[in-house]
């Protein structure tokens with residue numbers, strides 16, 4: 276019989292460094308967390324498995340910021356501020372930031388060029404004197420006792436090593452660090468269903484004049500083609516121009532298992548199958564666009580991203596979980612650390628379902644409470660980004676870039692206050708946290724009901 280496991284002998288590891296704050300994962304949450312912690316004077320290390328920052332925003336080819344804006348009583352406003360403004364200014368200086376566009380007639384989003392985002396994020400972190408360790412896969416933790424993390428274990432080309440930290444911020448998107456440390460987490464909608472992943476792709480050589488506002492006409496072309504028997508992975512295609520109007524991004528594929536449920540973004544075999552299937556769907560949809568969409572006949576696929584786009588895996592349980600109702604009712608919380616104006620964007624089987632707060636009757640955003648980034652059981656850990664404490668429906672909204680930047684800056688600021696006051700993360704003064712965030716440019720949404 277084949278053995279099911281093999282014993283790996285224990286060994287001593289070199290210590291790569293000792294830090295006040297260790298951030299795992301360089302997506303929007305991690306960028307904001309590491310840059311903010313370093314800007315506050317904390318010795319900070321960013322650990323990222325790829326050779327660049329941006330998370331899904333670059334590694335999965337997302338190329339657009341959602342959730343920086345809200346529709347506030349009918350007026351489009353940028354409602355996420357603070358460290359993200361420094362990032363946006365840098366992307367803009369590199370010529371890589373589009374003007375915001377209005378999506379669905381209701382809310383603004385803002386496209387960017389991936390190369391500019393990567394460079395701007397490097398510059399932001401290094402400018403604030405954060406250290407970056409690229410090509411380092413977080414692989415486990417060493418605990419001091421049941422509730423305190425002593426070190427993050429990383430696998431690198433130079434070998435396996437330990438990074439000692441006083442406070443750790445899990446911005447891995449998947450809650451990897453929190454799970455290793457034993458923090459409780461949830462997955463999916465309670466019936467095993469998670470938001471479906473998408474393989475993004477970008478086209479070049481589009482004729483912008485002929486394509487026109489193709490994002491409004493392509494869904495109807497797909498409906499007509501379906502009547503003729505053409506099959507698509509999902510409805511709700513998002514096909515939009517980048518800053519250079521001959522370049523377009525396409526968000527339409529959907530990866531499922533043979534039983535129809537979503538590919539699991541923390542299962543290596545399912546991820547492998549999803550990458551291959553994603554690229555297959557890319558080429559299939561591209562053939563449809565070339566054949567049937569005006570302006571796309573001479574286009575070509577200029578890029579499929581380094582990885583499949585994962586929307587949801589673990590959500591680490593805090594003392595509060597942001598819910599779909601909170602998003603739809605524009606909820607207020609006394610411990611607000613910033614806001615989310617993005618609606619519920621649920622990538623369900625074969626479709627994308629949108630649910631909005633009342634527009635323009637409402638202020639269009641909910642508060643994000645400190646409690647959603649404060650996990651249970653592990654005392655020196657914060658969790659920011661798409662793996663923070665939210666229900667499945669709440670996460671369908673507050674997983675996008677804007678609120679992830681908010682959570683990252685809030686986590687770094689909380690870490691700074693806990694270290695400064697030698698207090699537990701759960702015991703810091705919320706007023707002090709809010710004051711520090713506002714001093715550093717963050718918008719907490721307390722002025723509008």
Ligand SMILES: Cc1cc2nc3c(=O)[nH]c(=O)nc-3n(C[C@H](O)[C@H](O)[C@H](O)COP(=O)(O)OP(=O)(O)OC[C@H]3O[C@@H](n4cnc5c(N)ncnc54)[C@H](O)[C@@H]3O)c2cc1C
Nearest residue numbers: 300302303304324330331341413448584585660661674676
């Ligand atoms: C297809 C798709 C389209 C989307 N479209 C949009 C959009 O248009 N606009 C928008 O704002 N949002 C969009 N989103 C959502 C958004 O991109 C993500 O939810 C957001 O990037 C989450 O940010 P994060 O920092 O929490 O995590 P992520 O962006 O997932 O970043 C996590 C980072 O951690 C790293 N990491 C993970 N595990 C480890 C480990 N063990 N060791 C080392 N590093 C690790 C990863 O490499 C990554 O860099 C989209 C998402 C997908 C999948």
